[in-house]
Structure formats: C-alpha cells, structure tokens
Amino acid sequence: MSDVPTYEQQPTRTQLETSLVEQGTYQGRPYAVIADTVFYPEGGGQPSDRGRLNGIAVIDVQKVDGRIYHLLETPLDSGPVILELDWQRRFDHMQQHTAQHLLTAVAADQFGWQTTAFHLGAHVSDIEVDVKSIGKSELRLLEETVAVEVRAARRISARRVSPDEYEQMEVRSRGLPPGHSGDVRLIEIEGIDLNTCGGTHCVSTAEIEAIALLGTE
Numbered sequence: 333m334s335d336v337p338t339y340e341q342q343p344t345r346t347q348l349e350t351s352l353v354e355q356g357t358y359q360g361r362p363y364a365v366i367a368d369t370v371f372y373p374e375g376g377g378q379p380s381d382r383g384r385l386n387g388i389a390v391i392d393v394q395k396v397d398g399r400i401y402h403l404l405e406t407p408l409d410s411g412p413v414i415l416e417l418d419w420q421r422r423f424d425h426m427q428q429h430t431a432q433h434l435l436t437a438v439a440a441d442q443f444g445w446q447t448t449a450f451h452l453g454a455h456v457s458d459i460e461v462d463v464k465s466i467g468k469s470e471l472r473l474l475e476e477t478v479a480v481e482v483r484a485a486r487r488i489s490a491r492r493v494s495p496d497e498y499e500q501m502e503v504r505s506r507g508l509p510p511g512h513s514g515d516v517r518l519i520e521i522e523g524i525d526l527n528t529c530g531g532t533h534c535v536s537t538a539e540i541e542a543i544a545l546l547g548t549e
C-alpha cells in the first residue's frame with residue numbers, strides 16, 4: 333500500500349478493490365482497516381464519507397492512531413473488499429469545503445477578516461471570522477467578490493512538500509495538526525490561495541457553482 337490513500341490522490345474515484353488488513357470492535361461497532369481506501373475520514377472540518385464495503389453500510393470513518401477505521405453495520409467476511417463511495421454526499425462536501433477555502437482567502441485578502449472556525453452542515457454551513465460585525469452591504473460585497481472568483485474557474489491543485497520546503501513558502505495556515513511529521517500537503521487555488529489541508533477539493537472554483545451568504549450573527 334502507498335502511504336497516501338486513494339481518496340487523496342484521486343478524489344473523484346468512487347470504486348476500489350482492496351484487501352482487509354484488520355477487523356475488530358471500536359466503541360461498540362465493528363470496524364475494518366483496509367489496505368487502501370476511497371473513504372475520507374472526518375477531519376479538518378470535513379465530515380467523513382459514507383458508502384459500502386462489500387455491500388455493508390459504512391456508518392462512519394475515523395482516523396484512530398494514524399489508521400483509518402471504517403465503522404460498519406456488520407463485520408466483513410474474509411476475502412477481497414470492494415468499496416463503493418456515496419458520491420453525492422462526498423461531492424457536496426467537496427463543494428462546501430472548497431467554498432470555505434475561497435471564502436477564507438477572499439475575506440482575508442480583500443476585507444482583512446481572518447477565519448477562526450468553520451462548520452460544514454447538511455443544509456447550511458457557517459464560518460467564523462475575527463470581526464465584530466458585518467453590515468448587509470459588506471456581506472453583499474463579499475458574496476459578489478467570491479462569485480467573481482467562482483466564475484473565473486480558477487484551477488485547484490494539491491501537492492506534498494517536505495517540511496524544509498514548507499518553511500520557505502508563504503502558506504496561509506492555522507498551523508499543522510499536533511504531532512504532525514513528514515510531508516505537508518498543500519492546496520492551491522491558482523492566483524488566490526495556498527493553504528495546508530488534507531481534505532478533498534473540487535478541481536476548479538467553477539465546480540463550487542455558487543456561494544450564498546445567508547446572514548450574520
């Protein structure tokens with residue numbers, strides 16, 4: 333197995349055949365560790381994927397001590413493991429997550445508002461920025477500025493760099509996760525943003541389709 337799972341190398345891939353590494357029980361549920369996966373484990377504000385392993389529902393996907401636990405409805409039989417990803421759910425997460433990168437970059441660079449938190453929900457997502465209040469006209473201006481960048485169809489790419497290279501670069505980051513070692517994964521929105529992230533992203537800002545800013549509090 334490569335160190336880098338398939339969900340990271342090929343974020344649009346929905347099917348994979350692999351092998352079972354280990355099974356057990358975690359927090360009262362059967363789990364499976366498999367040799368490779370197209371399932372994203374919850375992290376960095378992006379929820380975990382759903383789908384099936386050999387037709388068995390995947391209820392949650394979590395990183396536990398650096399390994400990816402697929403929490404299952406029932407245990408797997410021995411033999412090859414066929415993965416099927418719930419693409420509709422994943423693509424929604426990719427759009428919302430990529431939208432957050434874009435919104436964060438525009439809010440910081442054009443308005444001076446730094447992002448402090450993000451929550452991705454099934455119907456509405458929210459983003460926290462360090463400003464006391466945002467007026468209606470400012471909110472409209474932010475929405476319109478972001479829309480320009482969606483229409484610009486800016487290319488989005490992912491790459492890994494060594495810790496030394498990372499030190500030399502101008503990267504927008506809220507810091508690496510505790511205990512991080514080795515290569516650093518960077519996500520670039522061409523001309524707008526370079527950020528550390530382990531999530532899954534659209535290939536272009538156009539794939540976000542639209543961002544509506546519904547209100548502030």
Ligand SMILES: [Zn+2]
Nearest residue numbers: 429519529531
């Ligand atoms: Zn990301």
